[in-house]
Each structure stands twice: as C-alpha cells, then as structure tokens.
Amino acid sequence: MPPVILDGQRIANEIIERIKSQVRELRDRRGVTPALATVLVGDDPASRVYVRKKVKTCEELGMESRHVPLPADSGADRIRAAIRELNEDDTVHGILLQLPLPPALAGEADALTEMILPAKDVDGFHPENMGRLLLGRPRLVPCTPAGIMVLLDQSGVDLAGRTAVVVGRSNIVGKPMGILLLQRHATVIFCHSRTRDLEVVCRQADVLIAAVGKPGMITGRHVAEGAVVVDVGINAVADAAELRRIVGDSPEHWRSFEKKGTALVGDVEWTSAAPRAAAITPVPGGVGPLTIALLMDNTLRACRNQLERTSPE
Incomplete structure (x- = not known):
C-alpha cells in the first residue's frame, strides 16, 4: 500500500486563512x-x-x-x-x-x-525563548519544529509513548524538535554525525525526523515498516543521476530540472523510503510551507503579546 502523503501545503493554507482573519480583526478592533x-x-x-x-x-x-x-x-x-x-x-x-x-x-x-x-524574536532562536521552550513555558517557538508539530497533529499522529528519532541536532530544528516531541510524551532519540549504527537506531522510530541537510541521506534502510517520515531537508540537486536515485521518475522534479538545471529534494531518498513508510512528507510541499505559515503566526502572536504588555490596566 502506498504511503499517506502528508500535505504541508494544504495545512499551511488553512493556517494562513486563519491568520488573515485574525489580522483583519486586530486591525479593525x-x-x-x-x-x-x-x-x-x-x-x-x-x-x-x-x-x-x-x-x-x-x-x-x-x-x-x-x-x-x-x-x-x-x-x-x-x-x-x-x-x-x-x-x-x-x-x-x-x-x-x-x-x-x-x-x-x-x-x-x-x-x-x-x-x-x-519579544520580537519571531524565529524563536533567542536564548530566552529557547529556555522558555525547554521549561515548557514557550512564548515564540522555532518555526520549523512548530510547523512539524502542527503537521503531525493535523494528520492524526499520536505521539504519546511512541519512539521518535530526530536525525540532526541543530539549534534551529533538531534540538527544539526533540524538546517538543518530549513534551508530547514521545520517547526521543537524537542522532548526529557521530551516531554509531545510524540505520539500526533510525529503524527504532515510529516517527522519523530527518534534518541533516544532505540530499537523500536517509534511505529505506533507515526506515521501519509503517513509520511516519518527516523530511525537513531542502536541497538543490544539479546531477541527473543523483536526482533519479532520490526521486525516481517524479514528473514535478524532472520538470524543474529541465527548466532550471536543478531540482529541490529532501534529506530522504524517496524511492526507497516511501514504500516502507505509512506516511511521509514530500519535498517540496511538505514542511517548507508550514515554516513560513508558523513564522507569520509567531509575528501575529508577538504583536498581540506586545499589545497586552502596553495596554493600560
């Protein structure tokens, strides 16, 4: 059975419509x-x-x-x-x-x-915002991890008690991603460049998050049968053989390649990973649109927070 495609663009569009209404209300009120x-x-x-x-x-x-x-x-x-x-x-x-x-x-x-x-750090990277996230009192959360959590929620993925493997430990995605998953009662494993037997560790995952910035690094050998795979990577590939290895005959990618000489791919080798997954995000159209949507959501939230702080009692 083919995997469920986790359509980040559709969910991002819904978030954008909600924000648009709230921005209009804030301006009018x-x-x-x-x-x-x-x-x-x-x-x-x-x-x-x-x-x-x-x-x-x-x-x-x-x-x-x-x-x-x-x-x-x-x-x-x-x-x-x-x-x-x-x-x-x-x-x-x-x-x-x-x-x-x-x-x-x-x-x-x-x-x-x-x-x-x-209070204006809408990327969520300031140490104060990272500290609040770690303590479970978030104010502005890094946009990509926040978007992934929305994606998992909207897709009906239950995290409590599940094993989540995060490949990548950057301050932008990997670390805050792990914290958010932990706060939702997942058992979290971080992997990085010095992880031994990466394939074995990744196959423990019910939910596998790939955020390494290397095209097609995560293959079917890393994916347990029935896992949910979230591909954070956005990599431009200019080599035809490399592109075919990662995406196969995907018309969307080959149209881009023929037009621009490059195509965007993720950190996951779709050709081998998708057949093993229960659900998987595409690249493009998966995590990327949600990052932008959550940035706008953070901007609206920051505006409201600042208004509350300056409003007379």
Whole structure:
C-alpha cells in the first residue's frame, strides 16, 4: 500500500486563512497591523528567494513587511545599529536576521541574533525563548519544529509513548524538535554525525525526523515498516543521476530540472523510503510551507503579546 502523503501545503493554507482573519480583526478592533522586519545582509540568491516569500506572504495576510537590505561588506556594528533601531520601533512586532550571513560575518551570527529582543524574536532562536521552550513555558517557538508539530497533529499522529528519532541536532530544528516531541510524551532519540549504527537506531522510530541537510541521506534502510517520515531537508540537486536515485521518475522534479538545471529534494531518498513508510512528507510541499505559515503566526502572536504588555490596566 502506498504511503499517506502528508500535505504541508494544504495545512499551511488553512493556517494562513486563519491568520488573515485574525489580522483583519486586530486591525479593525485595535487599529494595529502586525509588522515583520527582515534584515538581509548581502545578496545570497537563496536568501533573496526566502525573503521574497516572506514579503509576499505578509502582503497576502494584510501584514506590514519591512525589508532592511544591507551590503555584503557591512560590518557587525552596522548590523547591530539596524537591529537596535528595529528593537526600539514600537510599530515593528517581529524581527528576523536572514541567515546565513556573508562568510566574513559568520562568527557573529549568534551574537547578532541574540541582539533581537526576545519579544520580537519571531524565529524563536533567542536564548530566552529557547529556555522558555525547554521549561515548557514557550512564548515564540522555532518555526520549523512548530510547523512539524502542527503537521503531525493535523494528520492524526499520536505521539504519546511512541519512539521518535530526530536525525540532526541543530539549534534551529533538531534540538527544539526533540524538546517538543518530549513534551508530547514521545520517547526521543537524537542522532548526529557521530551516531554509531545510524540505520539500526533510525529503524527504532515510529516517527522519523530527518534534518541533516544532505540530499537523500536517509534511505529505506533507515526506515521501519509503517513509520511516519518527516523530511525537513531542502536541497538543490544539479546531477541527473543523483536526482533519479532520490526521486525516481517524479514528473514535478524532472520538470524543474529541465527548466532550471536543478531540482529541490529532501534529506530522504524517496524511492526507497516511501514504500516502507505509512506516511511521509514530500519535498517540496511538505514542511517548507508550514515554516513560513508558523513564522507569520509567531509575528501575529508577538504583536498581540506586545499589545497586552502596553495596554493600560
């Protein structure tokens, strides 16, 4: 039996419609429009695409979007000044620093991200927000893990007592993902580059989360029969043989490859993993749309939190 395809795009569309209604209500009732500011340093092509998606989604929702472009040779002081100005602007409710930064600034990424006020940190990366998540008192949760939890809930996946394996331990996805799963009473196993017998460990999973950034790394040998597989990876593949190994004859991927010379694939080798899975996310159209939707949800939540804090008693 073929696996159930976990349609993240459909769920994201439902979230977007809900947010659109709530933004309209907030504007009509309080005269406030949630505003998201994005600081983009340099001209990385992938980053430009992501920023355009965020701007477009803000416009669709009736939110305000502020784009703060800075040249690639900007020093850390200039970026700090831009973040400080946005922190002090009460009409800006969410701030994100688009990553990755140019190579010369890579070592400053954590310090610059931590400059964003926790209340405006809609990416959920600030240590205060991470700490609140760990303690079970979340305010703004990292968007990709939050989106995956919505996906699992909406798809009827019961986590209590199940074994969840998270492949990847980044601060952006892997670690917060594990915390969220643990809080839903799953038994969580983290895997990483030094995990021994990765295939054996992964096959223990009732729910397998792949977040390693390596195209097609997770194969059918990693997937237990009947597991739920969530593919977080978004990788551009330019080699035809590699693409065929990962997605087979998928028309959508080959149309993209013929048009652009590349196609987006996940961290999971679809050809071998999908036949073993009970349910699986596609790439694209799985986790990616939910990340954007949850970013908008965080922006709305940040706006409401700030209004509550400033409202007279």
